[in-house]
Amino acid sequence: MFTQKILRKVLREKAFYFFSSIGNYIGESAASLEEFVGKIREVNPKSIEFHLYRGDFEKWVDEVLGDVRLAEKIRELRNQKLIGEDLQDQLYQTILKRYNELKTGFT
Amino acid sequence: MKIKRRRIALDDLDWKILYALQENARQTYSETGRLLNVAHSTIYERIKKMEEHGIIKKYTTVVDLEKIGMKYLIAVMTVITDPKESENVAEKLSEFDEVLEVYTSLSSELLIIAKVVAEDQNKLHSFIAKSVAPLPGVLRIRTSIVTKKHKEGLLVGPNFNAHASKERRQLNSGGGVSG
Numbered sequence: 001m002f003t004q005k006i007l008r009k010v011l012r013e014k015a016f017y018f019f020s021s022i023g024n025y026i027g028e029s030a031a032s033l034e035e036f037v038g039k040i041r042e043v044n045p046k047s048i049e050f051h052l053y054r055g056d057f058e059k060w061v062d063e064v065l066g067d068v069r070l071a072e073k074i075r076e077l078r079n080q081k082l083i084g085e086d087l088q089d090q091l092y093q094t095i096l097k098r099y100n101e102l103k104t105g106f107t
Numbered sequence: 108m109k110i111k112r113r114r115i116a117l118d119d120l121d122w123k124i125l126y127a128l129q130e131n132a133r134q135t136y137s138e139t140g141r142l143l144n145v146a147h148s149t150i151y152e153r154i155k156k157m158e159e160h161g162i163i164k165k166y167t168t169v170v171d172l173e174k175i176g177m178k179y180l181i182a183v184m185t186v187i188t189d190p191k192e193s194e195n196v197a198e199k200l201s202e203f204d205e206v207l208e209v210y211t212s213l214s215s216e217l218l219i220i221a222k223v224v225a226e227d228q229n230k231l232h233s234f235i236a237k238s239v240a241p242l243p244g245v246l247r248i249r250t251s252i253v254t255k256k257h258k259e260g261l262l263v264g265p266n267f268n269a270h271a272s273k274e275r276r277q278l279n280s281g282g283g284v285s286g
Contacts (some may be wrong), residue, residue: 007148009203012241012243013237013241013243017236017240017241019232019235019236019240021254022228022232023182023184023231023232023235023248023249023250023252024249025235025236025239025240025245026246026247027246027247028240029240060200074195091207
């Protein structure tokens with residue numbers, strides 16, 4: 001039940017919208033954790049930096065998807081102060097790992 | 108009572124009255140008359156006609172928000188949309204209090220240009236992320252925060268469309284507002 005809630009698809013108003021800077025929407029969005037994993041790998045690393053260091057990712061994962069554990073992992077990653085593709089790779093691996101855990105039931 | 112007609116021709120005096128009112132809409136008929144060297148009764152008649160024809164849409168107040176200590180920023184937001192959804196997006200944008208003006212423009216892509224007001228950058232971003240980006244048909248958004256205002260105010264000045272005014276003068280020989 002808890003896992004299903006995290007993996008559900010949310011309404012478009014609650015989706016995550018990727019920006020490159022204040023007010024500049026790049027046209028990519030994710031309405032589920034599955035879509036989120038894919039977009040994290042696709043979007044420009046600048047967009048990842050923008051959102052990570054504003055705390056947007058952990059906030060959305062926590063408040064919309066309801067996954068406190070993943071939100072905490074993202075927060076830890078933020079503290080490593082990574083940038084560019086290193087950051088993108090690390091974030092992708094972190095979210096993918098959690099997604100696979102949820103899909104296979106190893107939470 | 109408003110008179111709805113498609114085309115209205117104004118003569119030079121009508122235009123001068125409009126310029127004067129755009130500078131100061133609270134001036135009396137006598138003051139406008141003195142300014143333009145015309146009887147106040149003429150000014151009264153011309154203004155009434157222009158109100159009835161809907162040329163003068165309303166009289167409004169320009170508030171200086173800084174004087175009352177309001178913190179705010181202005182941004183110009185360009186929204187690239189799916190052409191099928193552009194009208195809906197423009198209508199939705201027009202409903203938000205944060206959006207002051209909305210225009211559509213067709214260049215290589217269909218654009219909606221909007222003037223947006225917000226308390227600060229975080230509130231601006233939050234508004235765009237939560238209210239604008241999710242609108243169906245929004246493809247991308249570019250936003251520029253205004254750093255300095257150089258001009259704001261009159262819709263048309265005395266030199267606007269001077270060539271057309273000359274042509275109008277030739278067509279209308281002193282009839283004033285006519286449909």
